[in-house]
Amino acid sequence: MYAESYYMPGRIQYYRVKKRRNIWVLPVFLCTFVVLGAVFLLLNYYAAGESVFEIVSEPVGGGNLQEQPIEPQGPTEPLPIIAPEETPVPTQAPTATPEPVSTTGPDLCAVTEKSKTMYLTFDDGPSAEYTDTILDALAKYNIKATFFLVGENVEKRPDVAKRIAEEGHTIGIHCYSHAYDDIYDTVDSYIEDFEKAYQVIYENTGVEVKIFRFPGGSVNAYNKHICKDIITEMTERGFVYFDWNASLEDAVKKTTPEELVKNAKDTAMDRERVILLAHDTIYNTSLCIEDIILQFPDYKMEPLTEEVVPIRFRLK
Numbered sequence: 001m002y003a004e005s006y007y008m009p010g011r012i013q014y015y016r017v018k019k020r021r022n023i024w025v026l027p028v029f030l031c032t033f034v035v036l037g038a039v040f041l042l043l044n045y046y047a048a049g050e051s052v053f054e055i056v057s058e059p060v061g062g063g064n065l066q067e068q069p070i071e072p073q074g075p076t077e078p079l080p081i082i083a084p085e086e087t088p089v090p091t092q093a094p095t096a097t098p099e100p101v102s103t104t105g106p107d108l109c110a111v112t113e114k115s116k117t118m119y120l121t122f123d124d125g126p127s128a129e130y131t132d133t134i135l136d137a138l139a140k141y142n143i144k145a146t147f148f149l150v151g152e153n154v155e156k157r158p159d160v161a162k163r164i165a166e167e168g169h170t171i172g173i174h175c176y177s178h179a180y181d182d183i184y185d186t187v188d189s190y191i192e193d194f195e196k197a198y199q200v201i202y203e204n205t206g207v208e209v210k211i212f213r214f215p216g217g218s219v220n221a222y223n224k225h226i227c228k229d230i231i232t233e234m235t236e237r238g239f240v241y242f243d244w245n246a247s248l249e250d251a252v253k254k255t256t257p258e259e260l261v262k263n264a265k266d267t268a269m270d271r272e273r274v275i276l277l278a279h280d281t282i283y284n285t286s287l288c289i290e291d292i293i294l295q296f297p298d299y300k301m302e303p304l305t306e307e308v309v310p311i312r313f314r315l316k
């Protein structure tokens with residue numbers, strides 16, 4: 001009894017502890033089994049899913065690949081189809097060739113069909129120093145301009161005046177003496193000066209001049225009292241005069257060639273018709289004339305004739 005009573009409690013405790021431990025064994029095992037089972041099922045599921053996608057994707061590619069040997073007939077059919085499609089491709093090529101043609105077309109049009117017109121005009125020459133330089137530049141670009149000559153300067157450089165005429169430029173009359181006070185004293189004094197210039201130019205160049213430009217323009221501070229009368233008289237005599245609507249302003253003040261070019265562009269204002277005033281007696285003008293030509297690529301450069309519609313200042 002004592003022993004039992006002594007050992008039993010210990011054994012009972014031992015068994016109780018062991019039983020308590022055994023209590024957790026089964027749930028843990030079951031849980032592990034459940035978890036493992038779940039993992040196994042999930043793995044199978046994903047494995048099955050991947051295989052499904054592979055199967056779906058493979059038949060598409062594989063189907064085509066398998067059909068390819070059958071479709072050689074198909075490709076042969078498409079071939080004629082592709083052929084007509086390739087004929088449009090050549091038609092695309094022609095359309096591609098027209099494109100460069102069309103691109104060159106506008107360029108050519110830009111070169112050949114210049115919508116705007118510029119008349120380069122040079123007053124006060126011929127100059128012993130600078131007219132030749134300007135003529136060289138004009139010849140380089142095959143441009144014809146207009147030179148309103150001063151009779152006195154023609155007498156000084158008749159060879160340059162002849163060159164102007166021989167190279168196809170228009171010669172106009174500016175005056176003989178370019179002395180404003182004398183020329184614009186009366187209508188008769190103007191006519192007298194004009195006739196003298198006409199004669200000198202004709203004798204030295206053989207040109208029978210039809211057009212002219214007033215020194216200082218048709219209306220200026222020196223001639224405003226008689227300008228209408230002069231115009232009436234000159235028109236009755238069959239002469240046509242031209243003013244300008246753009247200017248290098250090369251006779252106004254001393255400026256650089258770059259400024260002259262800028263003046264020309266600023267005053268031309270991109271107009272459809274431009275009569276540009278310049279002076280072939282100015283050194284900087286001779287320096288910038290080539291740049292002037294290049295700065296107006298949209299303009300066709302033409303010489304003035306009596307048929308050209310004049311640009312004139314307004315008579316008040």
Ligand SMILES: [Zn+2]
Pocket residue numbers: 123124174178215216
């Ligand atoms: Zn002048």
